[in-house]
Amino acid sequence: MKPTSKCGAYRFGYRIPGGRTVIVAGSYLSIESPSRIVFSWIIEPPDEHTGIESEVTVTIARDRGGAELVIRHEKLARIDALMRHDGGWRGALEQLAAMLERSATEAAAIGS
Numbered sequence: 001m002k003p004t005s006k007c008g009a010y011r012f013g014y015r016i017p018g019g020r021t022v023i024v025a026g027s028y029l030s031i032e033s034p035s036r037i038v039f040s041w042i043i044e045p046p047d048e049h050t051g052i053e054s055e056v057t058v059t060i061a062r063d064r065g066g067a068e069l070v071i072r073h074e075k076l077a078r079i080d081a082l083m084r085h086d087g088g089w090r091g092a093l094e095q096l097a098a099m100l101e102r103s104a105t106e107a108a109a110i111g112s
Helices: 079-111
Strands: 008-015 021-032 036-043 053-063 066-074
Touching: 066 079
Parallel strands: none
Antiparallel strands: 008 021, 021 036, 036 053, 053 066
16 A cells, blocks of 8 residues: 555535534545545634644554444644534444445345
8 A cells, every 4th residue: 555645635515413514625635545544624614613724534444344444533723623523523423334234234135
C-alpha cells in the first residue's frame, strides 16, 4: 500500500437534529487503499463551528470473519465541537449498522 498525497477535495451536506443542514468540505490528505483514508474537515458558514479545521482518519482492518472500522476525528479544539462530532459520528455508525443489517437480511431472504 503506497500512500498518496493531496488526493482531491470533497464537499457535502448532512442534517443534524432539529433539521438544520451542515455543509462540510475538505481535502483528502492520504489514501492507502483499501484500508486507510485521512481527510481535513472544515464546516462552512453559518454553523457555530465554522472555521474549525480538524482531521479525520478512517481505518478498516480485518477482524476475525469481518472487519473493524475505526474513525478518529482529531484537532477539535472546542469542547462543544468535540461533543457534537462525537454524537454525529455515533449516529452515523448506528445508521451504517442498521443499513448493513437490512442488507444482510435482504440477502438472506433472496438466498433462501
